[in-house]
Amino acid sequence: MPKKHGKQHRGQSPGAKQVTGPAAASGAAASHGLAAGRPPSSALWAGAAPAIEERVPEPAAKPPVRVAPGIVTVTPGMPFRLAEVDPDADGGFDKAEAKDALDVERARIQALQERLYAERRRSLLIVLQAIDTGGKDGTVRAVLQGVNPQGCAVTSFKVPSTEELDHDFLWRYHARTPGRGMIGVFNRSHYEDVLVVRVKGLVPEEVWRARYNLINDFERLLTASGTTILKFFLHISKAEQKARLEARIEDPEKHWKFDPADLVERKSWDAYQAAFGDALTQCSTPYAPWHVVPANRKWFRNLVVARTVADTLEAMDPRYPEAAKGIADLKVPD
Numbered sequence: 425m426p427k428k429h430g431k432q433h434r435g436q437s438p439g440a441k442q443v444t445g446p447a448a449a450s451g452a453a454a455s456h457g458l459a460a461g462r463p464p465s466s467a468l469w470a471g472a473a474p475a476i477e478e479r480v481p482e483p484a485a486k487p488p489v490r491v492a493p494g495i496v497t498v499t500p501g502m503p504f505r506l507a508e509v510d511p512d513a514d515g516g517f518d519k520a521e522a523k524d525a526l527d528v529e530r531a532r533i534q535a536l537q538e539r540l541y542a543e544r545r546r547s548l549l550i551v552l553q554a555i556d557t558g559g560k561d562g563t564v565r566a567v568l569q570g571v572n573p574q575g576c577a578v579t580s581f582k583v584p585s586t587e588e589l590d591h592d593f594l595w596r597y598h599a600r601t602p603g604r605g606m607i608g609v610f611n612r613s614h615y616e617d618v619l620v621v622r623v624k625g626l627v628p629e630e631v632w633r634a635r636y637n638l639i640n641d642f643e644r645l646l647t648a649s650g651t652t653i654l655k656f657f658l659h660i661s662k663a664e665q666k667a668r669l670e671a672r673i674e675d676p677e678k679h680w681k682f683d684p685a686d687l688v689e690r691k692s693w694d695a696y697q698a699a700f701g702d703a704l705t706q707c708s709t710p711y712a713p714w715h716v717v718p719a720n721r722k723w724f725r726n727l728v729v730a731r732t733v734a735d736t737l738e739a740m741d742p743r744y745p746e747a748a749k750g751i752a753d754l755k756v757p758d
């Protein structure tokens with residue numbers, strides 16, 4: 425928490441901004457910047473918000489992303505086959521070692537998140553996709569544990585509402601992208617619109633096929649606007665999904681997690697793998713590449729995702745804002 429500088433340069437808390445949603449976004453952009461006389465550390469946010477194209481002609485060609493060993497990053501422009509990644513991979517770690525290492529990564533994330541929040545210039549969007557039981561919820565819990573809840577927002581996307589379906593497919597996702605200073609997590613994401621929608625034939629093929637480019641444009645816009653995007657595909661095997669579904673059936677404490685629809689979806693396993701493969705190939709870009717995480721072993725999955733998040737935040741190098749001149753000489757009246 426930016427205890428010392430909070431009120432000084434903020435008219436509005438990120439939490440408030442989040443609930444006001446997209447309608448408030450353009451006003452918020454104008455009210456940011458130099459409100460409290462803080463000099464910009466880059467030209468990116470200086471003054472009134474210029475048109476997106478003027479801010480950054482091309483999206484940062486190389487986003488400050490570092491990837492932990494064990495994760496396979498999909499090379500932009502190259503065909504990619506999911507079957508080539510071993511979901512059992514564990515990077516040579518053992519479980520106990522990985523648990524200790526995870527604690528270290530969490531502490532790093534917590535400290536860096538505070539600086540990101542205090543700086544309030546950029547944001548991090550973490551996208552999690554996986555087949556049912558793939559471990560999205562568990563990853564959120566493990567990686568973000570202990571992070572100041574005020575500085576992060578997790579959105580779990582479900583079947584779209586009528587209102588959401590009445591808009592363009594990106595509308596509901598754009599409304600939930602993280603504002604400056606925030607870490608946003610998409611538990612399922614805009615990729616559902618080329619995954620479940622494709623597998624279930626919810627829209628004609630020409631509609632979902634056009635979406636890959638639209639998704640790339642959307643992510644380019646976010647990147648050019650100061651958001652670093654980390655996209656993780658949690659890769660489990662079909663046998664592992666069976667074991668996890670059985671555990672949900674057998675353990676009364678896991679019954680709430682069991683969705684009979686998952687058994688129906690499982691019949692479309694191959695169609696989902698094909699759809700994932702295409703999404704990863706079509707939408708791995710230099711500015712927002714896809715990272716495939718071997719995810720049969722939960723402890724390994726948690727560790728490498730946490731390490732990548734921590735390394736990425738570190739590479740972003742968020743800084744506390746400069747203190748106002750003369751602050752050290754100020755006296756607080758009795």
Ligand code: AMP
Nearest residue numbers: 580581582583584612616617620621683
């Ligand atoms: P869960 O994440 O298990 O709580 O389930 C959410 C459900 O919402 C899953 O069955 C998803 O396939 C479904 N879902 C999420 N996004 C979409 C979308 N854009 N279109 C259709 N179904 C979706």
Ligand code: MG
Nearest residue numbers: 556557683686
């Ligand atoms: Mg489910």
